[in-house]
Amino acid sequence: MSAVSVSADIDVLVVGAGPAGSSAAWHLAREGANVTVLDRARFPREKPCAEYLSPEASRILSAMGALDECEAAGAAHLAGMVIRAPNGAHIRGEFAAQHGFRAFRDRGLALRRNVLDSILLERARAAGAEVREGRQVISVLRDSRHALCGVRVREFGGGEHEIRARLVIGADGLRSVIARRIGVARHAIGPRRLAFIGHYRGVEGMTDFGEMHVARDGYAGFADVGHGLTNVAVVVPRASVKGNVAGDPAGFLERWIAAHPHIAPRMAHAARATPVRVTGPFAVHASRAWGRGAALVGDAADFFDPFTGEGIYAALRGGELLAPYALESLAAARARDADAALRAYDRARRRAFRGKWAIERLVALAVGAPALLNRVASTLEASPAMADLFVGVAGDFVPAREVLRPGYLARLVFGNVSRSRNAPIPLAP
Ligand SMILES: Cc1cc2nc3c(=O)[nH]c(=O)nc-3n(C[C@H](O)[C@H](O)[C@H](O)COP(=O)(O)OP(=O)(O)OC[C@H]3O[C@@H](n4cnc5c(N)ncnc54)[C@H](O)[C@@H]3O)c2cc1C
CATH class of the missing domain: 3.50.50.60 (FAD/NAD(P)-binding domain)
Incomplete structure (x- = not known):
């Protein structure tokens, strides 16, 4: 200097x-x-x-x-996000929803x-x-x-x-x-994690929803990024990565996917199209x-x-x-x-x-505590309207305060929700 x-x-x-x-x-x-x-x-x-x-x-x-x-x-255009919790519950939220907030576009891009x-x-x-x-x-x-x-x-x-x-x-x-x-x-701050990311052709079952699959030992994201490619990302606690994976990051990613039976079959015939890169902690x-x-x-x-x-x-x-x-x-x-x-x-x-x-920070808390995420996911699976609101916040067009209200948070954790996509969103407790 x-x-x-x-x-x-x-x-x-x-x-x-x-x-x-x-x-x-x-x-x-x-x-x-x-x-x-x-x-x-x-x-x-x-x-x-x-x-x-x-x-x-x-x-x-x-x-x-x-x-x-x-x-x-x-x-690629994404209509919303699907998050699978460790207990198999699915949170499925759409960007174009009935909650009254509209984004500049109804789709995300990848x-x-x-x-x-x-x-x-x-x-x-x-x-x-x-x-x-x-x-x-x-x-x-x-x-x-x-x-x-x-x-x-x-x-x-x-x-x-x-x-x-x-x-x-x-x-x-x-x-x-x-x-x-x-x-x-x-x-x-927060959890010290490493990410392994690459592009694959031939991942089965891809739709126009981005996907996050949370397990007890990390999470995987799948997103269609156009031209027949799927972006596959595996994010794990740094402490869980034994030895030096720098020499074979693709091996780590593919073994992690293969060890999770609900996603493994979808990658069974996929071909790696780009090198897998490692990054983190972030x-x-x-x-x-x-x-x-x-x-x-x-x-x-x-x-x-x-x-x-x-x-x-x-x-x-x-x-x-x-x-x-x-x-x-x-x-x-x-x-x-x-x-x-x-x-x-x-x-x-x-x-x-x-x-x-x-x-x-709240999401990180839930992702790091499977019992809590399972509970929240079961609530949001049962309440598509609440899931849409949450995905709208992640999509940057619904103000965060909408899901930080005590009424929303209480129902997230304690349940008691409506199953209709058009149901009013719970506000005050
Ligand atoms: C695993 C992972 C997955 C992610 N997935 C998503 C996602 O799906 N969607 C999303 O929105 N965000 C995602 N992010 C976050 C996103 O990648 C970053 O927030 C975004 O890239 C930030 O942009 P930036 O311009 O600040 O930094 P960067 O994109 O990192 O750009 C910084 C630039 O600075 C240059 N640079 C660095 N040091 C120097 C130097 N000394 N001299 C000159 N140049 C320098 C670098 O070459 C680089 O080009 C992800 C992040 C991670 C780690």
């Missing part, structure tokens, strides 16, 4: 060109900011992910002019990340952002008041150089260099999403668990949310006003996501 006193080359330097970085870059560049995006990878690049996008993500894709391209690239992320990055480029790939940020530059004012970059196959910017956005994912360098405390939460001269967005700020599958939406929404505060910070005449704008972003972020954070 170097302390320098310099004038900036550019307004905004976005580190990381995943959905968070592309969204932030697009929203800022279209307002006329001079934006540069850096990524250590060259696109298209792979990213281990279950590749499901909630229905509300389509709103931001559409605003960015990316939705038609995602459709044209063959994205699309390979190497395709989606390239489309989003092209949109940022089209809005005027300069994109530099194959550049890894290795440290940061600071000015005389200790604010970030740029980064030091290593080019693959080349040397190192410095880039100065008036604002640095850390969109560099779970192991964010920017978050670490601005001194934000990032807590490893639960991390930054104490705040800003520092002097810098803001965090996407996984660099927080990520919990793939179960509710909202990371891509949160990354896109985070970029959208940050843009006006970043512009205000850039326009500020005094350093303390620039800081105040970024602090206001942090508050707005908490307001926007705190409901989602609460749901994620």
Whole structure:
């Protein structure tokens, strides 16, 4: 880390060109900011992910002019989610339901990340952002008041150089260099899990519902991602993975599926189409999403668990949310006003996501306690209307408070529900 006193080359330097970085870059560049995006990878690049996008993500894709391209690239459409509990009970929730909330689209999308992320990055480029790939940020530059004012970059196959910017956005994912360098405390939270993810052809019984199968030793997700491919993800407690699986992650995934009789037959004739990748642990939460001269967005700020599958939406929404505060910070005449704008972003972020954070933690509690999940699943199996509401929250278009009401939570755990999809949703206890 170097302390320098310099004038900036550019307004905004976005580190990381995943959905968070592309969204932030697009929203800022279209307002006329001079934006540069850096990524250590060259696109298209792979990213281990279950590749499901909630229905509300389509709103931001559409605003960015990316939705038609995602459709044209063959994205699969998901009508809802099915969750199987360890006792065999099924929670089946539809996005298009009778609860009165409508998403931007009635369907979720599922699309390979190497395709989606390239489309989003092209949109940022089209809005005027300069994109530099194959550049890894290795440290940061600071000015005389200790604010970030740029980064030091290593080019693959080349040397190192410095880039100065008036604002640095850390969109560099779970192991964010920017978050670490601005001194934000990032807590490893929740369950420490590993995920094994690959694509298979010929998985039997696939429908237009995303699937989660919860067992006592982890969970598996299946989603059609178009072009005849099924994304298969197995997520297990890290402590349960014995020895080094790095040499044979596909073997681990396939043995796990084979050991679970209700899904094993569906994979019996499936052929692996891509290498299986391992990732994790992934639960991390930054104490705040800003520092002097810098803001965090996407996984660099927080990520919990793939179960509710909202990371891509949160990354896109985070970029959208940050843009006006970043512009205000850039326009500020005094350093303390620039800081105040970024602090206001942090508050707005908490307001926007705190409901989602609460749901994620409750879901993790249930997934880690089979008896509780069995009970909740039996309730939701018996009450399609309650299941639709829950899946709408996971789909980002029903406010989290709808399922955090005491009446809903009490009925979840204690039962006493209506079996009709059109039944009124229980509210007050
Ligand atoms: C197992 C698993 C399954 C998931 N499934 C889903 C799902 O189905 N649906 C969903 O919505 N979400 C899912 N998620 C979450 C989702 O993948 C993330 O929330 C999302 O990718 C966050 O986007 P991002 O732009 O913040 O980070 P990323 O997509 O990780 O992008 C960060 C970028 O920063 C770059 N970078 C990192 N360090 C540097 C550096 N030092 N210099 C330059 N560049 C750097 C990386 O190359 C990368 O391109 C899943 C996550 C996991 C772990």
